[in-house]
Amino acid sequence: MALKIIVLIKQVPDIEKVRFDVETGRIDRSSAPAEINPFDLNALEAAVQIKEKVGGHIIGLSMGPPQAVSALKDAMARGADEAILLEDKMFAGADTWATSYTLAAAIKKIGVYDLILCGEKTVDGDTGQVGAEVAEQLNIPHVYYVSRIVDFNEKNITVVSEMDDASYTIEAAYPVLISVTKDVNKPRLPTLKDKLRAMKSEVKVWHASDLDGFVDLNCVGYFGSPTNVHKVVIPQERYRAGKIFRNLDEGLEDILNLLRDKRLI
Amino acid sequence: MEKSYKNKIFVLTEFRGEKFHPISFELLGKGKEIAEKLEGELCAIVMGNHVSRDSCNALIYYGAERVFLYDSQLFSEPNVINFKHNLVKLVQEEKPDIILIGATHFGRSLAPRVAAALKTGLTADCIDLEVDEKGELIQIRPAFTGNILAHIKTKTKPVMTTVRYKVMNVGKMDLERRGSIIVREAEEPIERNVKFVGKYGVRKLNIADAEVIVSGGRGLGSPEGFNLLKELADLLGGVVGSSRTPVDEGWIGKEHQVGFSGNTVKPKLYIACGISGSPQHLAGMKDSETIIAINVDPSAPIFKVADYGIVGDLYQIIPLMIKEIKARKVNKS
Ligand SMILES: Cc1cc2nc3c(=O)[nH]c(=O)nc-3n(C[C@H](O)[C@H](O)[C@H](O)COP(=O)(O)OP(=O)(O)OC[C@H]3O[C@@H](n4cnc5c(N)ncnc54)[C@H](O)[C@@H]3O)c2cc1C
Ligand SMILES: Cc1cc2nc3c(=O)[nH]c(=O)nc-3n(C[C@H](O)[C@H](O)[C@H](O)COP(=O)(O)OP(=O)(O)OC[C@H]3O[C@@H](n4cnc5c(N)ncnc54)[C@H](O)[C@@H]3O)c2cc1C
Numbered sequence: 155m156a157l158k159i160i161v162l163i164k165q166v167p168d169i170e171k172v173r174f175d176v177e178t179g180r181i182d183r184s185s186a187p188a189e190i191n192p193f194d195l196n197a198l199e200a201a202v203q204i205k206e207k208v209g210g211h212i213i214g215l216s217m218g219p220p221q222a223v224s225a226l227k228d229a230m231a232r233g234a235d236e237a238i239l240l241e242d243k244m245f246a247g248a249d250t251w252a253t254s255y256t257l258a259a260a261i262k263k264i265g266v267y268d269l270i271l272c273g274e275k276t277v278d279g280d281t282g283q284v285g286a287e288v289a290e291q292l293n294i295p296h297v298y299y300v301s302r303i304v305d306f307n308e309k310n311i312t313v314v315s316e317m318d319d320a321s322y323t324i325e326a327a328y329p330v331l332i333s334v335t336k337d338v339n340k341p342r343l344p345t346l347k348d349k350l351r352a353m354k355s356e357v358k359v360w361h362a363s364d365l366d367g368f369v370d371l372n373c374v375g376y377f378g379s380p381t382n383v384h385k386v387v388i389p390q391e392r393y394r395a396g397k398i399f400r401n402l403d404e405g406l407e408d409i410l411n412l413l414r415d416k417r418l419i
Numbered sequence: 420m421e422k423s424y425k426n427k428i429f430v431l432t433e434f435r436g437e438k439f440h441p442i443s444f445e446l447l448g449k450g451k452e453i454a455e456k457l458e459g460e461l462c463a464i465v466m467g468n469h470v471s472r473d474s475c476n477a478l479i480y481y482g483a484e485r486v487f488l489y490d491s492q493l494f495s496e497p498n499v500i501n502f503k504h505n506l507v508k509l510v511q512e513e514k515p516d517i518i519l520i521g522a523t524h525f526g527r528s529l530a531p532r533v534a535a536a537l538k539t540g541l542t543a544d545c546i547d548l549e550v551d552e553k554g555e556l557i558q559i560r561p562a563f564t565g566n567i568l569a570h571i572k573t574k575t576k577p578v579m580t581t582v583r584y585k586v587m588n589v590g591k592m593d594l595e596r597r598g599s600i601i602v603r604e605a606e607e608p609i610e611r612n613v614k615f616v617g618k619y620g621v622r623k624l625n626i627a628d629a630e631v632i633v634s635g636g637r638g639l640g641s642p643e644g645f646n647l648l649k650e651l652a653d654l655l656g657g658v659v660g661s662s663r664t665p666v667d668e669g670w671i672g673k674e675h676q677v678g679f680s681g682n683t684v685k686p687k688l689y690i691a692c693g694i695s696g697s698p699q700h701l702a703g704m705k706d707s708e709t710i711i712a713i714n715v716d717p718s719a720p721i722f723k724v725a726d727y728g729i730v731g732d733l734y735q736i737i738p739l740m741i742k743e744i745k746a747r748k749v750n751k752s
Contacts (some may be wrong), residue, residue, distance in 0.1 A: 161560065169563065169564045169566070169699075170697075170698055172561070172563070172566075173564070174566055174567060179567070181563065182447075207438070214676070222425065226503075230730070232558035233447060237433075243443070249540065250531065250541065250543075251535065251538070251539075251540060253532065254531075254535060263742070266696070274680070277564050277679070278562065278563050278564075279562060279565065280543070280561070280562045281541075281542075281544070281562075282527055282531075282543060282544075283527075283530075283531035283534070283543055284526060284528075284531075286499075286529075286531035286532045286535070287532070287534065287535040290503075290531070290532045290536050291531065291535055292506075292537035293610065294611070295499075295500060295610075295611060295612055295613045296499070296528075296532070297613060297681060298499075298524065298528035298718060299528070301523050301608060301673075301675055301750075316524060317495075317497045317524050317525055318435075318440070318523045318524045318525055318622070319435055319436070319497075319621065319622055320618050320619065320620055320622060321616070321618070321620040322496065322497070322615055322617065322618050323615075323616050323617030323619070324613050324614065324615055324616065325613065325614040325616050326613040326614070327611070329603070330613070335680065336680050338474045350702045352692070356549070362498065366475065370650070377529055379540070380538075380539055380540030380571045380573055380574050380575040381540035381541070381542060381571050381572065381574070382571070382572060382574070383569050383571060384557065384570045384571060384572045385569070385570040386567050386568070386569050387567065387568045388566070388567055388568075389561075389567070389568050391705070392706070394710070394723075394725060395726040395727065396722075396723075396725065396726065396727045396728075397726065397727050397728070397738075398717070398722055398725070398727075398728040398729075398730065399727070399728065399729050399730065400717070400730050400731075402729055402731060402736050402739060405727065405728075406739065406743060407731045408727060409711060409727055410743060410744070410747065412688075412709065412711075412726075412727065413655065413688075414747075415745070416687055416688060416709070418655045418656065418687075418688065419655070419744050419747055419748060
């Protein structure tokens with residue numbers, strides 16, 4: 155048995171470095187290096203672990219600007235056998251609906267697959283919507299918030315999904331889409347040898363014309379998107395008293411007063 | 420005479436076990452406010468198993484004019500496809516303008532499927548909803564790990580939104596309010612579905628419900644540190660929280676984790692002990708009413724969001740706090 159696995163990968167800015175312009179609300183993406191969305195590393199690691207057990211073929215799939223090739227090379231260093239970047243000016247400015255429409259079109263073109271893995275959410279757009287929207291467009295089931303892969307065989311996979319009231323064990327027949335949380339595994343770092351191999355390997359780039367027959371171009375990018383970001387504001391941080399004490403005896407009185415005011419003691 | 424409305428607003432309630440998740444009433448509170456501005460009709464949708472009529476009446480008291488009730492074992496588990504199928508069908512018949520869904524794990528798993536099926540826009544995890552002068556909904560949501568607030572507009576109908584728990588106000592209950600309960604037959608979808616084979620770890624703790632949270636980070640140094648935090652939390656009627664590090668180390672369960680990949684909380688009082696204040700941690704707690712930070716490092720970023728901070732070793736400070744609080748409790752009684 156060999157499973158065909160597609161891992162959805164988004165390139166995002168390193169969120170600890172990215173700068174925001176408080177006046178204009180502009181996000182200066184050039185201020186931070188780009189990397190694979192952290193939760194997508196968990197998705198990729200899950201795919202690699204499955205492949206190690208039963209054999210398989212892993213495709214990393216991303217939609218993004220030309221620079222996203224580097225994220226996909228990184229994915230190949232971490233175990234993807236093949237990588238495809240959907241890149242076209244027409245795809246730019248997509249919301250989650252248009253993103254998932256375009257990703258689903260590419261997956262239809264790929265044709266045969268058993269499992270699609272993605273991250274819980276991204277650190278930039280942060281909606282967590284793309285996975286389920288892809289699944290709906292492909293007419294396959296999805297399981298969200300997966301913290302554990304319990305078992306799998308050639309027909310189905312059993313996972314634990316963290317819902318609000320409890321953890322649920324769910325069995326799903328392929329094809330199915332699964333979105334993982336950071337608890338599912340600890341992603342390994344690629345070795346130098348892996349990195350060198352990946353540097354030489356090729357990332358396929360598909361433009362809008364390559365998806366001919368699978369997309370209606372009115373449904374992609376900014377113009378195909380039902381939502382748009384109307385405005386961005388950098389939130390005013392709440393006012394904080396900011397009383398910092400270097401010795402407890404001074405601070406304790408204030409804190410005890412606060413606890414009393416809040417009727418906690 | 421039938422009242423005529425210019426708009427229709429749907430609220431998807433969450434019926435779990437034997438009662439409604441509190442997000443249901445928060446959604447009704449916001450939904451009612453929007454309905455008043457848009458001269459709209461507010462409708463609640465209930466999909467659950469063994470739902471009593473009384474509990475549906477409560478939705479009317481909180482503002483729903485019509486309640487669509489689906490009572491079926493198809494909804495005994497959070498099986499998204501069963502909910503999606505019936506919700507999409509209802510939306511196609513009733514054509515609401517706006518749909519509000521809770522941004523719980525369940526809601527965030529269901530809503531995108533419904534939006535994709537309806538070919539409409541969906542805004543995630545909103546913390547506010549406003550109606551602008553054109554009568555359009557402005558959906559406000561944090562993004563970039565809580566660093567920005569995006570205002571989102573939707574061009575398609577219905578406008579769909581998931582709304583974060585504990586940010587909207589529950590409206591006033593009015594026992595005089597009358598409305599109708601419309602019972603609908605649930606349909607089993609024919610599309611391929613997953614199988615629910617087990618359920619465990621029923622959550623005793625929803626940290627988002629706590630009024631006081633005493634959280635520990637890597638600075639605790641060991642799992643035993645949480646015993647000390649628990650003692651303080653108990654005295655204040657609160658619960659114990661954690662940064663990601665202790666959860667990853669296995670010192671404490673992940674239901675305690677606060678932050679971007681854990682819970683978002685907004686308690687009356689948040690006490691951060693041995694937590695540096697990474698952007699991912701702040702994303703989950705910086706809207707707390709009052710924040711106290713205890714950290715040995717005066718340059719730790721957590722002090723930037725703190726109302727009160729004490730620079731020092733938590734193992735000296737917390738026992739002293741506990742002692743003083745206990746002393747006062749004794750004096751009082
Ligand atoms: C500030 C801001 C706010 C936004 N708010 C909304 C909103 O409320 N609603 C909306 O519809 N759109 C919104 N968008 C647009 C949205 O961010 C983009 O559509 C983005 O391409 C995908 O959404 P996401 O980053 O939220 O992904 P998520 O849905 O959070 O991603 C989940 C997983 O899907 C996969 N994935 C996501 N994007 C890609 C990709 N491009 N290629 C391959 N795999 C991918 C990854 O595995 C990822 O872990 C917003 C954009 C910005 C900048
Ligand atoms: C995608 C992603 C998601 C993430 N999600 C989350 C999340 O949900 N929640 C989260 O918390 N983090 C999250 N993180 C991790 C985050 O980046 C930080 O690594 C983490 O918050 C650090 O935890 P900490 O503050 O406990 O540890 P550290 O940063 O190591 O801080 C420990 C602090 O303890 C202080 N200290 C040490 N000893 C003492 C003492 N005896 N008394 C008092 N103070 C002491 C130190 O001065 C230091 O400031 C995420 C990261 C990523 C990439």
